[in-house]
Amino acid sequence: MEIAAVLREFGDLLEIKGSNPFRIRAYRNAVRTINDLTRSLASMVEGGEDLTELPGIGKEMANHIGELVEWGELSVLEALGQEVPRSLTDLIRLDGVGPKKAKRLWEELGVTSVDDLEQALEEDRVAGLAGFGAKSAEKIFRSIEDFRKHQGRFLLSEVDVLVRPLIRYLEEVGVVERVEVAGSYRRRKETVGDIDLLVLSEDGHEQVMDSFQAYPGVVRVEAAGGSKGRVVLRSGLPVDLRIVPRDSFGAALHYFSGSKEHNVAIRTLGVKKGLKISEYGVFSESEAEAGDSGDNKVGGAEEADVFSAVGLPWINPLLRENRGEVEAARAGELPEALKTQDIRGDLQMHSTWSDGANTLREMAEACRDRGYEYLSITDHSQAVTVAGGLKPPQVREQWEQVEEVRQLVGGIHLFRSLEVDILKDGSLDMPDEILAGLDLVLVSVHSFMNMPIAEMTKRVIRALEHPQVDILAHPTGRILNRREPFAMDVDAVLQAAAELDVAVELNAHPSRLDLHDRHVRRAKELGVKVAINTDAHSVQDLDLMRYGLDQGRRGWLESGDVLNAMSLGEFQVWKDRKNP
Numbered sequence: 001m002e003i004a005a006v007l008r009e010f011g012d013l014l015e016i017k018g019s020n021p022f023r024i025r026a027y028r029n030a031v032r033t034i035n036d037l038t039r040s041l042a043s044m045v046e047g048g049e050d051l052t053e054l055p056g057i058g059k060e061m062a063n064h065i066g067e068l069v070e071w072g073e074l075s076v077l078e079a080l081g082q083e084v085p086r087s088l089t090d091l092i093r094l095d096g097v098g099p100k101k102a103k104r105l106w107e108e109l110g111v112t113s114v115d116d117l118e119q120a121l122e123e124d125r126v127a128g129l130a131g132f133g134a135k136s137a138e139k140i141f142r143s144i145e146d147f148r149k150h151q152g153r154f155l156l157s158e159v160d161v162l163v164r165p166l167i168r169y170l171e172e173v174g175v176v177e178r179v180e181v182a183g184s185y186r187r188r189k190e191t192v193g194d195i196d197l198l199v200l201s202e203d204g205h206e207q208v209m210d211s212f213q214a215y216p217g218v219v220r221v222e223a224a225g226g227s228k229g230r231v232v233l234r235s236g237l238p239v240d241l242r243i244v245p246r247d248s249f250g251a252a253l254h255y256f257s258g259s260k261e262h263n264v265a266i267r268t269l270g271v272k273k274g275l276k277i278s279e280y281g282v283f284s285e286s287e288a289e290a291g292d293s294g295d296n297k298v299g300g301a302e303e304a305d306v307f308s309a310v311g312l313p314w315i316n317p318l319l320r321e322n323r324g325e326v327e328a329a330r331a332g333e334l335p336e337a338l339k340t341q342d343i344r345g346d347l348q349m350h351s352t353w354s355d356g357a358n359t360l361r362e363m364a365e366a367c368r369d370r371g372y373e374y375l376s377i378t379d380h381s382q383a384v385t386v387a388g389g390l391k392p393p394q395v396r397e398q399w400e401q402v403e404e405v406r407q408l409v410g411g412i413h414l415f416r417s418l419e420v421d422i423l424k425d426g427s428l429d430m431p432d433e434i435l436a437g438l439d440l441v442l443v444s445v446h447s448f449m450n451m452p453i454a455e456m457t458k459r460v461i462r463a464l465e466h467p468q469v470d471i472l473a474h475p476t477g478r479i480l481n482r483r484e485p486f487a488m489d490v491d492a493v494l495q496a497a498a499e500l501d502v503a504v505e506l507n508a509h510p511s512r513l514d515l516h517d518r519h520v521r522r523a524k525e526l527g528v529k530v531a532i533n534t535d536a537h538s539v540q541d542l543d544l545m546r547y548g549l550d551q552g553r554r555g556w557l558e559s560g561d562v563l564n565a566m567s568l569g570e571f572q573v574w575k576d577r578k579n580p
Helices: 003-017 021-036 041-046 059-071 075-083 099-109 114-122 134-149 156-171 205-214 246-257 260-272 285-290 303-309 325-330 360-369 392-408 432-437 453-464 490-500 517-526 540-554 568-575
Strands: 178-181 195-200 218-225 228-233 238-244 275-278 281-284 297-299 374-376 413-415 417-421 440-444 503-507 530-533
Touching: 003 021, 003 059, 003 075, 003 099, 003 156, 021 059, 021 156, 021 540, 041 059, 041 156, 099 114, 114 134, 156 178, 156 195, 156 205, 156 540, 178 246, 195 246, 205 218, 205 228, 205 238, 238 246, 246 260, 246 275, 246 281, 246 297, 246 303, 260 275, 260 303, 260 325, 275 303, 281 303, 297 303, 360 374, 360 392, 360 540, 392 413, 392 432, 453 490, 490 503, 490 517, 503 540, 517 530, 517 540, 530 540
Parallel strands: 195 238, 374 413, 417 440, 503 530
Antiparallel strands: 178 195, 218 228, 228 238, 275 281, 281 297
């Protein structure tokens, strides 16, 4: 049951309707709680557990969850859907369309879907609406184009919500011994098209398949029989399931995890050693001729069998893209994977001073409670009016509050900081005297994103040349499934960052993951420090760091490459590098 997804949809519709913000926030908090559960919510309900003991789950929410578990639907959502078209939730996924604009489009133009909106734009009916205008209409039209390009792709964070309850559900089927997710999801690619599940079960194939098809989130069964099945969840996510015997499980996990290019490289090594490697196991050459069955099977129960058969150590799935991981494994030079505890601070987040949901103190306390040594709250500068960007007098006022929070919150250091907009000509959206008073200066692009590649590259490099700049934030401006990265010579920018001793951000928010993992690795090669930041707009968003860590692992980062893996003392030295 996609309980979290249903509650999220209900919260989205409430926001479009303009309901009480506290009620909307209650649904957001409930979704976060459910996503963090390690146990099956259905089994908790069926076991009679008191859900109100969970954080963010009140009596009303517990009743909703019970209804979803028992009936597979939510009556209040069905009722709200009679007032507010449920397809409007697709509109707020578009760049440039928030809940208020979605409501206006619906009420004034009768727009209830992306198709409707596209038609309204083509008929020039959107630009004249209050709060829109020609530039806004053009931006939304481009966003629809991006939306079409990425239809059928899901963010990692979205898939996490969908897959976890399904895994827990299958693990509770009596004949199931083990469930693993393979495919691009296991490799933690930034978007996922479908899910590959492997189930270890020696007996009871029919029971596994029956349970799989009966999962409450399934809306369509596309194939089922024997050891393979395919269903589509309510969200539109396709899920393939394969039942695999114990002696082949490791080989199947390797094969279906991919990537295809990585698998080809491993199979090629196997051929050189007289082996055939497939989803069924590792076989000697004589056995390969017999069709993958018999006594000459030399491995396959464990994934490590595949690698050891070709003389390699186990390779982390996040590296399996055939980008040199096989050669690095052979040479004993695989990167040491980043660990959660490597991160000592978070250097980009927002507070109620601009568009964040929590105060400076609340953000500082939350970071301290996560074991961080330092944080930097980077509210927007004045050019970003839509996010309540700060003018110079407000920045100075915030400094006073920063000092107060330093006194009130022990065990962590709060830096004076700001996310300063890079203006069209590459200058910065703050006077030099303000920049000089900051402990840390992050710069980023939020406007004029359609410049030609040469102009955009020149613009960003000019910003990096300012002596006060420390970090280039979300360098390419992309929003996954919503907005393509702006045209820019990323390699030239990274080379400039290396020469100017400026760090680049790996924005951990799952809708950004900016930089791309290829560019992350290029930054490492050039010696550019990478700051993995959450860009949190609430206390809960601080937990998004895990997505940045995955992207960093895909980019071969080690702790020594990561700016905010430094201790507070080390970071202070780095921060003062330009002003010894």
